[in-house]
Amino acid sequence: MTEPSDVGAGAGGGVPPGAGGPAVPPGAGGPAVPPGAHLLVCGGAGFIGSCYVRDVLGRRDGTRITVLDKLTYAGNRANLTPVEGDPEQAARFAFVQGDIADPAAVDPLVAAADAVVDFAAESHVDRSILDPSAFLVTGVIGVRVLLEAVRRQTDLARAGERHDADGRSMGAPRFLQVSTDEVYGSVEEGSSREGDPLAPRSPYAAAKAAGDLLVGAYRATHDLDVVITRGANTYGPYQHPEKLIPLVATNAIDEEPIPLYGDGLQRRDWLHVADHAAAIDLALRHGAPGGVYNVPGGTERANRDVVAGILARLGRPWSLVRSVPDRPGHDRRYAMDGGRIAALGWRPRVLFEAGLAATVDWYRDNEAWWRAVRDSAWDAYYARQYGDRLAASTEAERPA
Ligand code: NAD
Numbered sequence: 001m002t003e004p005s006d007v008g009a010g011a012g013g014g015v016p017p018g019a020g021g022p023a024v025p026p027g028a029g030g031p032a033v034p035p036g037a038h039l040l041v042c043g044g045a046g047f048i049g050s051c052y053v054r055d056v057l058g059r060r061d062g063t064r065i066t067v068l069d070k071l072t073y074a075g076n077r078a079n080l081t082p083v084e085g086d087p088e089q090a091a092r093f094a095f096v097q098g099d100i101a102d103p104a105a106v107d108p109l110v111a112a113a114d115a116v117v118d119f120a121a122e123s124h125v126d127r128s129i130l131d132p133s134a135f136l137v138t139g140v141i142g143v144r145v146l147l148e149a150v151r152r153q154t155d156l157a158r159a160g161e162r163h164d165a166d167g168r169s170m171g172a173p174r175f176l177q178v179s180t181d182e183v184y185g186s187v188e189e190g191s192s193r194e195g196d197p198l199a200p201r202s203p204y205a206a207a208k209a210a211g212d213l214l215v216g217a218y219r220a221t222h223d224l225d226v227v228i229t230r231g232a233n234t235y236g237p238y239q240h241p242e243k244l245i246p247l248v249a250t251n252a253i254d255e256e257p258i259p260l261y262g263d264g265l266q267r268r269d270w271l272h273v274a275d276h277a278a279a280i281d282l283a284l285r286h287g288a289p290g291g292v293y294n295v296p297g298g299t300e301r302a303n304r305d306v307v308a309g310i311l312a313r314l315g316r317p318w319s320l321v322r323s324v325p326d327r328p329g330h331d332r333r334y335a336m337d338g339g340r341i342a343a344l345g346w347r348p349r350v351l352f353e354a355g356l357a358a359t360v361d362w363y364r365d366n367e368a369w370w371r372a373v374r375d376s377a378w379d380a381y382y383a384r385q386y387g388d389r390l391a392a393s394t395e396a397e398r399p400a
């Protein structure tokens with residue numbers, strides 16, 4: 001494999017803009033992680049992680065998955081029901097409730113895995129503004145605990161002393177860190193490339209950037225087999241209703257006020273969750289050691305237009321939308337260049353308008369799922385996050 005030295009070589013990924021180039025062309029050599037491998041998926045009960053688990057096990061190619069998930073407010077065993085209810089998939093699946101920041105939970109699971117895919121994180125920017133503590137514990141200490149476990153297993157493999165339960169020799173585990181476009185900060189013009197400096201602007205994004213830097217440090221120091229993906233704003237079924245698209249859909253279903261931050265002209269690049277999961281799996285199997293891969297959606301939209309699209313699908317009026325005081329430090333725009341992941345053979349398949357309609361329909365048809373998530377803890381969060389804002393809200397300007 002070629003070595004793009006993306007992580008472990010400098011600030012934002014080491015490679016200056018335009019340098020480095022795509023990692024491994026499709027079909028060059030065998031996959032680093034073949035079908036039938038045993039994957040440890042951290043955070044696999046969350047939105048994107050559970051899609052990854054459902055999709056990979058649904059291929060029925062012999063892959064085994066162990067999920068390690070703390071089951072925070074955002075983790076939900078119900079997201080894995082399709083897997084656990086299918087005998088063939090359930091036989092290749094195990095669930096462990098535990099914390100990636102706890103070496104006692106992590107070490108034996110990494111010891112048994114061919115690769116580790118880390119989705120685990122506190123993922124909501126607004127909550128990181130209210131209290132960043134858990135973001136840092138999971139995003140910094142947790143990532144370090146995973147990397148230390150991978151380092152020990154790598155050392156054993158290099159010494160020829162890594163074996164599975166049947167005594168068969170095992171190679172060093174590959175580690176994939178699921179990161180985000182938010183590490184590049186607000187991008188007023190153009191698009192971020194993998195070698196750009198990291199410039200996070202929220203506590204959430206800072207914790208994610210710290211995780212990326214740690215991964216790079218373990219690459220440089222210990223020569224671990226690591227890969228980073230940086231995905232765009234992801235949407236689809238099973239997303240916690242704290243995020244924009246499900247929040248708007250569920251509030252609109254209930255004909256409740258819809259909080260739109262500031263002027264609603266912030267821009268996000270939307271990526272369907274199935275496309276995101278597919279890109280992560282491709283990078284896991286075919287990405288170069290040390291490679292960083294942006295995963296853009298290719299569909300940039302202003303928030304106001306996304307909200308209008310959801311209301312139109314549900315037949316609800318714009319008058320529900322309230323302009324509320326803006327998120328502090330609100331990033332105006334994210335955009336990434338996706339040339340590298342495209343060179344591995346990935347393209348987004350879900351067109352945004354069709355994906356948004358299907359997602360809104362999923363929330364309309366799966367009320368039991370999201371009403372269970374909107375429990376008393378949700379009510380307390382909602383009051384803290386939106387109570388004063390909605391009280392201070394004004395009529396939101398309609399999109400043209
Ligand atoms: P999510 O909040 O839905 O799920 C996170 C999962 O991690 C939950 O199941 C939670 O229980 C688990 N978790 C949290 N802390 C843990 C810990 N200490 N130990 C073990 N498990 C823990 O998040 P998501 O939207 O599915 O995002 C998954 C990953 O993708 C995150 O790393 C996030 O930063 C990244 N990402 C998300 C998006 C997006 O738009 N949602 C886009 C790009 C990247």
Ligand code: DAU
Nearest residue numbers: 123124125180181182232233242243244259260261266303
């Ligand atoms: O870009 C990738 C990131 O996308 C991920 O790394 C994060 O985990 C994920 O939460 C998401 O972050 P955002 O802050 O972009 O997503 P969120 O759904 O919170 O907000 C999307 C946009 O909508 C943002 O501009 C803020 C705005 N918004 C959000 C909420 C919840 C509102 O106007 N009103 C709201 O009530």
